[in-house]
Amino acid sequence: MDEVYLSLGSNIGNRQAFLEQAIHGLGNDPQILIEKQADFYETSPVGGVKQRAFINTAVKIGTTYSPEALLEVIHQIESGLHRTRKIHWGPRTVDIDIIFFGNQKIQTANLSVPHPEAFKRLFVLVPILELVDEHFSQYEQIKQAVESLKNQDQTIQKVNPANDFATEVKTNVTHILSAIGDDPNRKGLIETPDRVARMYADIFDSIGIEDFQDYKLFDSPESNDSKTIMVKEIPFYSMCEHHMMPFWGKVSVAYLPDNGKIIGLSKIPRLVDFVSHKLSLQEKITDDVLDQMEKILHPKGVGVVVDARHMCIEMRGVKKTGTVTRTTKFSGVFQQNDELRSEFLNSIQVGQI
Numbered sequence: 001m002d003e004v005y006l007s008l009g010s011n012i013g014n015r016q017a018f019l020e021q022a023i024h025g026l027g028n029d030p031q032i033l034i035e036k037q038a039d040f041y042e043t044s045p046v047g048g049v050k051q052r053a054f055i056n057t058a059v060k061i062g063t064t065y066s067p068e069a070l071l072e073v074i075h076q077i078e079s080g081l082h083r084t085r086k087i088h089w090g091p092r093t094v095d096i097d098i099i100f101f102g103n104q105k106i107q108t109a110n111l112s113v114p115h116p117e118a119f120k121r122l123f124v125l126v127p128i129l130e131l132v133d134e135h136f137s138q139y140e141q142i143k144q145a146v147e148s149l150k151n152q153d154q155t156i157q158k159v160n161p162a163n164d165f166a167t168e169v170k171t172n173v174t175h176i177l178s179a180i181g182d183d184p185n186r187k188g189l190i191e192t193p194d195r196v197a198r199m200y201a202d203i204f205d206s207i208g209i210e211d212f213q214d215y216k217l218f219d220s221p222e223s224n225d226s227k228t229i230m231v232k233e234i235p236f237y238s239m240c241e242h243h244m245m246p247f248w249g250k251v252s253v254a255y256l257p258d259n260g261k262i263i264g265l266s267k268i269p270r271l272v273d274f275v276s277h278k279l280s281l282q283e284k285i286t287d288d289v290l291d292q293m294e295k296i297l298h299p300k301g302v303g304v305v306v307d308a309r310h311m312c313i314e315m316r317g318v319k320k321t322g323t324v325t326r327t328t329k330f331s332g333v334f335q336q337n338d339e340l341r342s343e344f345l346n347s348i349q350v351g352q353i
């Protein structure tokens with residue numbers, strides 16, 4: 001097996017969770033053995049793009065993959081974690097770079113190893129220095145590069161477990177419990193901060209991720225341009241950004257394909273979950289579903305109807321239980337063609353939410 005060193009970084013959403021998922025993905029591959037993992041570090045962005053600080057780490061793996069095959073596995077893991085390549089050296093949910101592959105020197109269209117930027121980046125060298133010893137062929141070079149970079153503008157500091165997502169949420173929920181006059185140490189609340197942290201990691205797992213990536217498109221000549229595709233009454237749950245209270249209901253989506261390009265039916269409910277798993281508003285969910293459908297499919301038109309109930313007007317304020325709010329948005333032929341729009345709208349009953 002070749003000894004390989006990977007650098008991992010993330011600066012979108014729950015950064016450490018994305019890195020942990022990436023490492024889990026690597027370790028799940030039967031041809032990859034995670035031999036050692038460095039600590040997590042908070043690092044200043046390198047490369048001139050104004051963006052949020054990164055969390056970085058590194059792993060030493062043993063693998064039977066060739067460098068190109070390993071790169072393919074890495075790209076699959078990145079794309080499964082909503083990685084989009086929009087701005088060079090810009091924000092990303094996760095980035096995994098091959099830094100060293102044994103003592104190999106590789107220069108292909110897709111791969112340069114050792115990584116050409118490695119010795120200019122503290123966020124790469126400091127975690128890798130945790131994983132190597134004086135027997136590693138590049139050990140002295142790494143140590144010297146770290147010393148010289150330390151006097152420049154790159155900052156790096158070990159993530160104190162107290163700063164990671166779960167601990168941050170738990171700490172602040174404990175403060176809130178005290179602030180509202182309850183006792184966070186009483187039997188019923190002692191585990192609440194931990195439960196809330198685990199819940200937030202789930203219901204807010206789209207925060208910071210701009211575009212939906214988890215879809216598959218098909219060319220389907222049968223779906224000629226006159227056939228509307230509707231996926232109706234998709235249940236969703238979200239949290240309003242005004243009071244951090246739940247709102248929930250059903251989303252119905254219709255679109256008219258262009259040139260027979262269609263999306264896998266299961267992907268539309270996944271898209272609804274993606275846009276809902278953020279602090280949002282019903283109007284924004286309506287916009288986001290339509291905008292993402294337009295971005296992905298460039299169809300002849302899209303229609304979105306959202307019916308929802310809002311805990312913030314049922315449990316507080318005007319306190320009207322059972323009130324259902326409907327928001328709609330249309331584009332293309334659904335905007336221009338009254339008959340098509342009415343057919344879609346009339347097919348959706350508000351029903352029980």
Ligand SMILES: Nc1nc2c(c(=O)[nH]1)N=C([C@H](O)[C@H](O)COP(=O)(O)OP(=O)(O)OP(=O)(O)O)CN2
Nearest residue numbers: 009043044045046047054088089090095097117123
């Ligand atoms: N503090 C940090 N700054 C930067 C990081 C990081 O992880 N921590 N990462 C980058 C780069 O975007 C990332 O390392 C990828 O760079 P590189 O492999 O050199 O080039 P790519 O082709 O993969 O770059 P793309 O962004 O995918 O085009 C920058 N700063």
